[in-house]
Amino acid sequence: AQKITQTQPGMFVQEKEAVTLDCTYDTSDQSYGLFWYKQPSSGEMIFLIYQGSYDEQNATEGRYSLNFQKARKSANLVISASQLGDSAMYFCAMTHGTYKYIFGTGTRLKVLA
């Protein structure tokens, strides 16, 4: 069965510094997708970045990048130059094709001024 693990319930980072949010996954599928979503206190789910299991390059999207280590089954989100508006809950999710997302338990990030 597929599983996502986020071991950091909460993280603090100083404004303008980089932070890494951890995500490990377990699957027997060869083809899968890994996604990160941001959930601000207002509650909506905002798509940040995607990494495919066959992608050789780490995904990047603006200040977000994904440190994908397939052999370790990890897909850590790196946020560079943190901003106060980055304070939110961050969820890692995995899917296979059109199927459902399996979400991790999330990491609450607080950016300090």
Place this chain on the structure above:
Amino acid sequence: EPEVTQTPSHQVTQMGQEVILRCVPISNHLYFYWYRQILGQKVEFLVSFYNNEISEKSEIFDDQFSVERPDGSNFTLKIRSTKLEDSAMYFCASKWGGPSNQPQHFGDGTRLSIL
């Protein structure tokens, strides 16, 4: 940019009553999903819907739950006889196509409170 729209944003219902949560997915999307998030917990899959039928459902999605897409635009989740434990944020999501690299787009959610 097109977005998924959910109504109402907050629904308060007495235990035992029926509730219908409504969603308008992005217009050219083909795959539709409902998730729920109990306060402070992770997001859990309820059901996926494609080609006018349920493609997968979770253990949570029991006989009290149903979904339909009555008119080609709305996608509804019905809970027939609500329980206290149904109190949660319910998210609708949609996706254009099959490839894994297509993200699901989420609505802003409906907060359901059962009294």
